[in-house]
Amino acid sequence: MSDAVRKHREFLFPAVAMYYQDPIELVRGEGNYVWDDTGKRYLDAFGGVLTVSIGHANPKVVEAIVAQVKQISHTSTLYASAPQSNLAEKLASIAPGDLKKSFFTSSGTEANETAMNAARVATGRLDIITLRHSYSGRSLQTLAGCGQSGWKKIPLPVAGIKHAHAPYCYRCPFGAKDSSNCSLECANDIEELIQTETGGEIAAFMAETIIGSGGFMVPPPGYFERAVGIARKYGGLFIADEVQTAWGRTGQHWWGIQHWDVKPDIMCSAKGMGNGTPVAMTIATPAVADKFPGITFATFGGNPISMAAARATIEVIEEQSLLENCKVVGAYLGERFQQLKEKHPLIGDARGLGMMQALELVKDRKTKEPAPQAVIAVFEEAKRRGVLLGKGGVWGNVIRTGLMLNAGKPQVDELVEAIDAGLTVAAK
Known part of the structure; x- marks a missing residue:
């Protein structure tokens, strides 16, 4: 046991859990790889929960951070700052629709909290529809929005959150066998939820575009068009939670x-916005942003160091054509995962987009009984072979992967070979 692991166990909350039976102390990272305190190298196939997006110690991001630290390390939003306003301008140029005005914070929790408050103020209504299996943060309001019991052990005296069915095609709550015969009942059910569980009007429908912690659930074609249409019919705004899915991670966009x-x-x-730097954003249309009340700021929101890191991250994604790389290499990863599914009965479902791919493990494909112990076995064998994975799902039975956006097919093959070996061990 390393000294850092020992101190972690002694001086941190026990809830700050670590992966693996024998936890790892990571001391260095470069590109797609990290090293532990013994010098062993690992392929980082989870990126700090999809947070290191363009490689550890990316030279351009490091240079931007160092240059900014040497100039000025902090100024509150009570003063204008070129790093902050330049980043906001860039976001307005690449954001979809009429999204134009940004509010910067330090974490996804704060970003989602800001969005929920902004929607309630802009509409004058309370009720927000979120999804089962979702995760939106660790403040009281965002925890109330979560759709997983494991995250909600703290009492949550927060009103106005209603949970709709998730677009969980593998375990469709409405009995559809697969997405090819989907009638979008999970989206249609939002209308009855509003009619029966609210006063008939809502503040917002808030959804991860791919449900992350819940197991990388990709909605079927037409889902968001139907769900958002229903929400707007009843006065609601649409909040897109892109904490995990942004910055090209899903490929092409x-x-x-x-x-x-x-x-x-x-x-x-x-997450991936600053390649590991604590930074987050809430961007809204002028109609919504202009109604946010009073005078407010986040102490580290708009911090020039984080702003510089985020701007450099965007520049790397543009200069290296990583949207396209993520699409091409992500498609190859999806193909390799489908091959694994054909080989290993433990895999009930292989799903994802771009560099956001998952395998759901089950004890039996007919009953779909979750197999969380199999995930643990795969984790340990993959670690032994020098590959770090992520996991998720309500039952802890989903292997989640988040390779860097600039990973290539060799890293995909390395990842797949380790999981392949792990599944073989788990099957025994």
Whole structure:
């Protein structure tokens, strides 16, 4: 046991859990790889929960951070700052629809909290529809919005959150066998939810464009068009939670929601935005942003160091054509995962978009009984082979992967070979 692991266990909340039976102390990272305190190298196939987006210690991002630290490290939003306003201008140029005005914070929790408050103020209504299986943060309001019991052990005296069925095609709550015969009942049910569980009008419909912590659930074609249409029929705004799906991670587009033909009124992101720097954004239409009340700021929101890191991250994505790389390499990853599914009965479903791909493990494909212990076995064997994975799902039975946006087919093959070996071990 390393000294850092020992101190972690002694001095941190026990709830700050670590992966693996023998936890790892990471001491260095470069590109797609990290090293532990013994010098062992690992392929980082989860990126700090999809947060290191363009590689550890990316030279351009490091240079931008160092240059900014040498100039000025902090100024509150009570003063104008070129790093902040330049980033806001750039976001307005790449955001979908009429999204124009940004509010910067330090985490996805803060970004989503800001969005929920902005929607309630703009509409004058309380009720917000979120999705089962979702995760939106760890403040009281965003935890109340979560659709997983495991995250909600803290008492949550927060009113006005209603949970609709998730677009969980593998376990369709309405009995559809697969997405090819889907009638979008999960989206249609939002209308009855509004009619029966609210006063008939709502503040917003808030959804991750791909449900992340819940297991990388990709909605079927037409889902968002139907769901957002219903929400707007009852006065609601649409909040697109892009904390995990933004910055090209789903391939081809900057934003996950661009895979569907809808335009958000509010959009949030964090994680990969600054390639590991604590930074988040809530961007809204002028109609929504201009109604946000009073005088407010986030102490580290708009911090020039984080702003510089985010701007450099966007520039790397543009200069290296990573939207296209993520589409091409992500498609290859999806093909390799489908091959794994054909080989291993433990895999009930293989799903995802771009560099956001998952495998759901089950004990039996007919009953779909979750197999969380199999995930643990795969984790341990993959770690032994030098590959770090992520997991999720309400039952802890989903392997989640988040390769860097600039990963290539060799990293995909390395990842798949480790999971393949892990599944073989788990099957025994």
